[in-house]
Amino acid sequence: MKRSIILLSILAFVLGGCFSAKVAGLGNSDVDRMQTKYPGLTLDQLKQGQSLFESNCATCHPLKEPKAYTEEAWAQLVPGMSKKVNDNASNTLSESDQDLILKYVITMKTKP
Numbered sequence: 810m811k812r813s814i815i816l817l818s819i820l821a822f823v824l825g826g827c828f829s830a831k832v833a834g835l836g837n838s839d840v841d842r843m844q845t846k847y848p849g850l851t852l853d854q855l856k857q858g859q860s861l862f863e864s865n866c867a868t869c870h871p872l873k874e875p876k877a878y879t880e881e882a883w884a885q886l887v888p889g890m891s892k893k894v895n896d897n898a899s900n901t902l903s904e905s906d907q908d909l910i911l912k913y914v915i916t917m918k919t920k921p
């Protein structure tokens with residue numbers, strides 16, 4: 810019994826570490842870096858973009874790597890792929906959703 814409590818604590822610690830690492834992947838330094846390109850951008854918008862990307866863009870194929878495509882390609886791909894999402898799913902990605910996805914992807918792409 811005591812052992813399982815210890816194991817559970819270790820598991821919680823390890824999982825906690827993963828989640829905080831993921832949140833740390835997107836931070837205020839990203840917002841600052843992207844201000845010139847996207848004036849008024851907030852961390853909240855980037856997180857929304859990430860969540861929209863992760864929940865809508867990995868149903869047909871694994872999530873594509875932001876650094877694998879040029880910025881011009883992403884600007885074409887996001888609306889094109891969002892159309893696929895919208896044709897397939899009951900929820901739809903609005904234009905502002907697509908804008909958030911693009912901003913998130915470009916932020917990750919240009920991350921040093």
Ligand code: HEC
Pocket residue numbers: 862865866867868869870873878886887890891893894897910
């Ligand atoms: C209804 C299915 C479907 C959904 C949903 C979908 N895709 Fe795709 N996507 C495809 C298919 C099919 C291809 C072509 C085969 C491949 O590369 O896996 C593709 C290819 C891609 C490529 C590679 C394009 C290239 O020229 O190499 C990218 C990048 C991409 N998708 C991004 C996205 C993003 C971003 C989203 C969410 C907005 C998304 N996809 C959602 C079906 C989908």
